[in-house]
Amino acid sequence: MAENGLFLDDVTIALNGQTLVSVTHRVAPGDVLTVMGPSGSGKSTLLAYIGGFLPPAFEASGRVFSGDIELTALPAEDRHAGILFQDPLLFPHMSVGGNLVFAIPEAVKGKAARAALAETALEGVGLAGMAGRDPDTLSGGQKARVALARALLSSPRMLLLDEPFSKLDANLRGQMRELVFSKARDGSLPVLLVTHDEADAQAAGGAVIRIGAA
Numbered sequence: 301m302a303e304n305g306l307f308l309d310d311v312t313i314a315l316n317g318q319t320l321v322s323v324t325h326r327v328a329p330g331d332v333l334t335v336m337g338p339s340g341s342g343k344s345t346l347l348a349y350i351g352g353f354l355p356p357a358f359e360a361s362g363r364v365f366s367g368d369i370e371l372t373a374l375p376a377e378d379r380h381a382g383i384l385f386q387d388p389l390l391f392p393h394m395s396v397g398g399n400l401v402f403a404i405p406e407a408v409k410g411k412a413a414r415a416a417l418a419e420t421a422l423e424g425v426g427l428a429g430m431a432g433r434d435p436d437t438l439s440g441g442q443k444a445r446v447a448l449a450r451a452l453l454s455s456p457r458m459l460l461l462d463e464p465f466s467k468l469d470a471n472l473r474g475q476m477r478e479l480v481f482s483k484a485r486d487g488s489l490p491v492l493l494v495t496h497d498e499a500d501a502q503a504a505g506g507a508v509i510r511i512g513a514a
């Protein structure tokens with residue numbers, strides 16, 4: 301397998317003794333694995349297991365690899381997953397630039413260098429010059445782009461996406477999908493996409509797994 305693919309090796313997650321998810325799958329760098337299923341079927345739970353923040357109510361087994369690195373026992377902060385949720389979840393008390401700089405790994409030193417990286421990331425999502433803006437002054441689509449820039453700045457090994465397009469209108473949704481998937485391809489990042497929307501799955505173009513199908 302190429303270097304930074306995501307491998308789910310016999311991952312099984314149960315709640316109260318009942319299996320919700322059972323999956324073995326490889327996601328190549330730049331490819332998308334779409335997870336679909338009815339509400340409550342365990343889609344976000346699978347994402348949480350991969351990300352390292354599965355709530356204690358669940359019982360889980362199976363291994364998660366990023367390339368050759370096994371993530372299963374690592375804390376969330378050491379898994380290097382870039383995560384996007386339905387809400388962009390920007391810190392309201394920080395500028396857009398502050399939100400981005402916050403995500404840059406500490407190994408990157410120097411205020412000016414960090415600010416420059418943040419500005420480049422903003423340019424990369426079509427928001428050049430917006431670092432000084434207050435997040436509350438941005439549109440929903442702009443906030444979604446900032447959240448994407450922030451995820452990419454964290455030097456992720458993968459992207460975990462939990463319904464990230466569902467609050468955008470149809471036009472923005474299409475643009476944002478294209479932007480996210482092209483960034484994943486450019487960065488050779490494997491993507492796990494949780495969605496209810498068949499059009500998201502189609503745009504993602506990769507494999508689809510359906511869990512808890514009624």
Ligand SMILES: Nc1ncnc2c1ncn2[C@@H]1O[C@H](COP(=O)(O)OP(=O)(O)OP(=O)(O)O)[C@@H](O)[C@H]1O
Nearest residue numbers: 315320337338339340341342343344345346355357
């Ligand atoms: N922290 C928790 N403790 C106990 N049960 C939980 C917890 N979080 C979720 N659940 C339950 O686990 C099951 C799977 O939830 P999950 O959020 O993964 O579903 P989902 O497929 O993502 O649903 P949706 O499409 O509505 O977001 C549901 O029955 C839910 O009620």
